[in-house]
Amino acid sequence: MEPRPDGRRQPQGSPGSAGSAGSVGDDNPxxxxxxCRRDEVGLFFAPSKEPTAARLSREEQAKQVCARCPVLLECREHALAQPEPYGVWGGLTAAERRVVLARRRRRDTELREAARVAAAGRRIAG
Ligand code: SF4
Incomplete structure (x- = not known):
């Protein structure tokens, strides 16, 4: 973990801390x-009590950086898998990641139910 500009902590390798990524011993290649670069960390994480208009503008700027990032998909999947509760990761805000995760959970539930129905159908037919 390393300190963010606002004094809170952010995970090593988080958006804006990429300047240290790939250093010796780094296990997240x-x-x-x-x-994103270390000096952009303020784009990716909200300061406390950020007004909505400022947040939307900042998040849009962060997403523009993400849009040209060659590791966008890897970053996004990392943030979804952790899951990372704060900041813009992989071009998605925390709220957008919660929507993606909810959709994935719903899809997984539907797939499990479809498999259960198919298995029951096979037992009846067999
Ligand atoms: S996708 Fe965005 S947050 Fe993730 S590494 Fe790239 S620029 Fe940084």
Whole structure:
């Protein structure tokens, strides 16, 4: 973990900390190609009590950095898998990641139910 500009903590390799990515001992090589830089960390994480208009503008700027990032998909999947609760990762805000995760959970539930129905159908037919 390393301190964020606002004094809170952020995970090593988080957006804006890519300048340290790929250093010796780093076990997350996906972010060695990150487009975000250490001096951009303020774009990716909200300061406390950020007004909505400022947040939307900041998030849009962060997403523009992500849009040209060669490791966008790896970053996004990392943030979804953790899951990372704060900041813009892989071009998605925390709220957008929660929507993606909810959709995935719903899809997984539907797939399990479809498999259960198919298995029951096979038992009846067999
Ligand atoms: S996708 Fe965005 S947050 Fe992730 S490494 Fe690239 S620029 Fe940084």
């Amino acid at each position: 996906w972010h060695t190609g990150a487009a």
